[in-house]
Amino acid sequence: MECSCSSIFWLTALALLLVLVLKKISHTSTKSLPPGPPGWPVIGNMLDLGGVMPHQTLYKLQLRYGPVMWLQLGSIGTLVVQSAKAAADLFKSHDLAISDRRCPDVVKVHGYNQGAISVCRYGPYWRFVRRLYASELINKQIDGMTVRRKCIDDMIRSIEEETEASRARGGLGEVIVWQSLFLMTFNLMGNLIFSKDLLGSDGKEGHHFLDAMNNIVEWAGKPNVADFLPFLKWVDPQGLRRAASKEMAQALEVVAGFMQEREKERCSEKEKIERDFLDALLESESDEKEGKISYQNIKIIIVEAFFGGTETTSSVLEWTLTELLRKPEIMRKAQGELDSVVGAKSKVEESDIDKLVYLQTIIKETLRLHPSLPLLVPRNTLEDINYMGYWIPKNTQVFVNAWAIGRDPEFWDDPLTFKPERFLDANIDYKGQIFGLIPFGSGRRMCVGMSMAHRVLHLAVASLLHYFDWELDGNIIPETIDMNERSGMAVRKLVPLKAIPRRRRMER
Numbered sequence: 001m002e003c004s005c006s007s008i009f010w011l012t013a014l015a016l017l018l019v020l021v022l023k024k025i026s027h028t029s030t031k032s033l034p035p036g037p038p039g040w041p042v043i044g045n046m047l048d049l050g051g052v053m054p055h056q057t058l059y060k061l062q063l064r065y066g067p068v069m070w071l072q073l074g075s076i077g078t079l080v081v082q083s084a085k086a087a088a089d090l091f092k093s094h095d096l097a098i099s100d101r102r103c104p105d106v107v108k109v110h111g112y113n114q115g116a117i118s119v120c121r122y123g124p125y126w127r128f129v130r131r132l133y134a135s136e137l138i139n140k141q142i143d144g145m146t147v148r149r150k151c152i153d154d155m156i157r158s159i160e161e162e163t164e165a166s167r168a169r170g171g172l173g174e175v176i177v178w179q180s181l182f183l184m185t186f187n188l189m190g191n192l193i194f195s196k197d198l199l200g201s202d203g204k205e206g207h208h209f210l211d212a213m214n215n216i217v218e219w220a221g222k223p224n225v226a227d228f229l230p231f232l233k234w235v236d237p238q239g240l241r242r243a244a245s246k247e248m249a250q251a252l253e254v255v256a257g258f259m260q261e262r263e264k265e266r267c268s269e270k271e272k273i274e275r276d277f278l279d280a281l282l283e284s285e286s287d288e289k290e291g292k293i294s295y296q297n298i299k300i301i302i303v304e305a306f307f308g309g310t311e312t313t314s315s316v317l318e319w320t321l322t323e324l325l326r327k328p329e330i331m332r333k334a335q336g337e338l339d340s341v342v343g344a345k346s347k348v349e350e351s352d353i354d355k356l357v358y359l360q361t362i363i364k365e366t367l368r369l370h371p372s373l374p375l376l377v378p379r380n381t382l383e384d385i386n387y388m389g390y391w392i393p394k395n396t397q398v399f400v401n402a403w404a405i406g407r408d409p410e411f412w413d414d415p416l417t418f419k420p421e422r423f424l425d426a427n428i429d430y431k432g433q434i435f436g437l438i439p440f441g442s443g444r445r446m447c448v449g450m451s452m453a454h455r456v457l458h459l460a461v462a463s464l465l466h467y468f469d470w471e472l473d474g475n476i477i478p479e480t481i482d483m484n485e486r487s488g489m490a491v492r493k494l495v496p497l498k499a500i501p502r503r504r505r506m507e508r
């Protein structure tokens, strides 16, 4: 009896010890950070980011450290997620915890970081403006459709003019496609927000606005040590914030001019027929019930809409045409589909898009390989999270590498080849639920402009292929097209695409 009591005692003690040891082990494992390259004192892994194309450097680093990686960027702990499976786990289990943003120092000027919803904190202001954005800018079906039609028609006209000008100069009719694509997206935003073209019109304001935007993008695209070593913020060692502040002031001033003009119109008896985004924003300025947007924030929201909606969309269009020129058989197949769906009609209509199944696969394939914002817009954790067995502390910056995820060999066969057919029998879209294809992000903070981008991309590519046959200019062959990237607001072609459009035999 004595013997069995002591065995029970010892067995219980042993079991307790085992539980304690297991608890300790599991506690330590949840407390461990993901693997990552060793860092230097003070700067940590800043040098591992590798300059202006961090998405490419990070993609290479995952060969060594796996799809979930930790970087210490100066004082900023950073989680990097680079596979479809890891992204699924992140967004499905921790979306709320990663709904905050980390805003780069260079745009913390004139209150931009508080007014712009892409970088502002997660909370009631973000929710209110995002709803307004969606209802008054993105999903305005009828007005939006007319405006898109007009801007696409203008784009085709501008390409024809450019090609004629080239011939008049003795050229082959080649055009730098980017210019017409960007003009289209810029004037599209101008029409949706201010009911007018900002470029190509008589006024100089649109050009001043564009110059300021381009300069801000230039400054924002440069790696800034003040982002990683906050004690340097007040010194602004590279002068980036000072430079961006000057340009932001100019952009905001141009917008203020348009707003004053509109306020005068609104006070006059003249009745305006179409209500645009500016009207909606000005109404919300005085809307006491729903919330209130300050005058300064209205200007900021407008600047942001141009940032969000122009270069992103036009860069995807340029990549699409580039990929098609590298694979002319895919371009011909898409034109064959257009001939059978749109036929002799002079214009592609938005109602044709659903029937253009092959064209849709081309857009998906382009977005897979060329997401405009390869690291999405960096998130920030609101609390500690236990993610895939790792402990990720509150206030961690999160990079989701959509560029690497689009090349994830676990998710995609032959991931580096442009092959739209891969989507034909696969039920894959980019609405943020299929984590191998997230060019617009996922979850609460995914792109609010996705449905607008979706319509514009399809209508523009369909129209470009319906109106024109495209050829490369004589010195370049498909195999030698430069596919290097450059970063700005969006990642686009380093060497702008030059191509020769030839009118297809079709009446307009």
Ligand code: HEM
Residues within 6 Å of the ligand: 117, 118, 119, 130, 304, 305, 308, 309, 310, 312, 313, 316, 371, 372, 373, 376, 377, 378, 439, 440, 441, 442, 443, 444, 445, 446, 447, 448, 449, 450, 452, 453
């Ligand atoms: C091809 C075109 C576009 C691409 C590839 C794109 C991509 C993205 C991505 C990746 C994000 C971050 C999502 C995340 O963190 O999960 C984003 C956010 C955003 N985009 Fe887009 N975008 C495009 C077009 C547009 C357009 C047309 C607009 C508006 C006119 C727009 C406005 C915004 C805004 C305001 C946000 C911030 C959303 C938030 O933080 O709640 N985007 N976009």
